[in-house]
Amino acid sequence: AQSVSQHNHHVILSEAASLELGCNYSYGGTVNLFWYVQYPGQHLQLLLKYFSGDPLVKGIKGFEAEFIKSKFSFNLRKPSVQWSDTAEYFCAVTSGGNNRLAFGKGNQVVVIP
Amino acid sequence: DVKVTQSSRYLVKRTGEKVFLECVQDMDHENMFWYRQDPGLGLRLIYFSYDVKMKEKGDIPEGYSVSREKKERFSLILESASTNQTSMYLCASSLPVGGIGYTFGSGTRLTVV
Numbered sequence: 001a002q003s004v005s006q007h008n009h010h011v012i013l014s015e016a017a018s019l020e021l022g023c024n025y026s027y028g029g030t031v032n033l034f035w036y037v038q039y040p041g042q043h044l045q046l047l048l049k050y051f052s053g054d055p056l057v058k059g060i061k062g063f064e065a066e067f068i069k070s071k072f073s074f075n076l077r078k079p080s081v082q083w084s085d086t087a088e089y090f091c092a093v094t095s096g097g098n099n100r101l102a103f104g105k106g107n108q109v110v111v112i113p
Numbered sequence: 114d115v116k117v118t119q120s121s122r123y124l125v126k127r128t129g130e131k132v133f134l135e136c137v138q139d140m141d142h143e144n145m146f147w148y149r150q151d152p153g154l155g156l157r158l159i160y161f162s163y164d165v166k167m168k169e170k171g172d173i174p175e176g177y178s179v180s181r182e183k184k185e186r187f188s189l190i191l192e193s194a195s196t197n198q199t200s201m202y203l204c205a206s207s208l209p210v211g212g213i214g215y216t217f218g219s220g221t222r223l224t225v226v
Contacts, residue, residue, distance in 0.1 A: 009153060034214060044203065044217040090155060099144055099207055100171075101215060105155035 002027045002095050006104035014112050015083055021076040021107045023091030033074040034092040034101070035065055044090070050074065061085070083113045116140075117218040119204050125224045132191040134221050136204030142216075143209045145187035147171075147179065150201040150220070159202075162187055163209065194225045 003026040013019060025031060035047040048059025055067040065076045074091060091104040120135035138145065144163055148156040148171075158171030160179040168179050176198060180188045187206075191198055201222050205215040 006155075043219040044205075044215075046214050049214055092156075099209065100158065100161065101146075101205075102158075103148075103156040105153060 002093055002102040004091055004093050004102050004104035006089075006091050006107055009105060009108060011107055011109045012112065013081060013109075016080050017111075019076075019078045019081045019085070019109065021089055021091075021109075023074045023076065023104060024072050025074070025091075025093045025095075025102075026072065027093065027095040028072075029095060032094045033065070033067060034094075035059065035063070035074075035076050036090045036092060036103075037087045038090070039087045047076070047089070081109075081111045083111050085109060086111045117204055117206050117216050119202075119218040119221050121221050122219065123222050123224075125226060126191075126194050128195060128225055130191075130194050130225075132194050132223065132225075134189040134191075134202055134204075134223070136187045136189070136218055137185050138187075138204075138206040138216070139185065140206060140216065141184065142206035143184070144207045145181065146205045146207075146215065147177075147187065147189045148203045148205065149173070150203055156203065159189065191223075194223075196225050199223060199225045 005024045007022050033050040036044045037047045038044050050057045050067045058064045089107045092101045117138045146161040147159045150156050157173050162168045162181045178190045201220050203220050204218040207215045
């Protein structure tokens, strides 16, 4: 079964700092990759996704992610975070042509004003 | 605005009770999913359905069952609730093509006492 690894479950940083969250997956074939965000008290929302093409994907709210196939990675970045980026971030993967999403354990990000 | 609606935001049930969690989507999606979300464990797939009357076990189906009698509705059933089923339950739906991404409901926080 597909597995997704996210490291550093808790991340605390100050406003204007840069953020990078790592995501590694186990499947060696064709994958579709996602980052979801869950703001406090809200439902999961899609931040960005990668299907094919340019491995650098831009999402909402200034986030971007880079797909590196050789490293089985899809890391999320934001150059300068804001207090409103405080949320839990989940990496997710579908693979092998099925539509079953496998999630990582999430990163709890707290941005201090 | 497309929606996945979960009937209850909060539920408190007693051990041994039969519990029904309801999910309705208005997007005519074929695929529907039930996840549970626990701190530090991310989202884990309980059951999913690719079509009416079809169901497939996810990663943690024990203690749960599902029903999909109509395309828009997917019910999660706890036959005999136990305290270890206290969790946040998330419903999602998607189109059948792999990797399109899911739309999530707001979640039902179930407490079993």
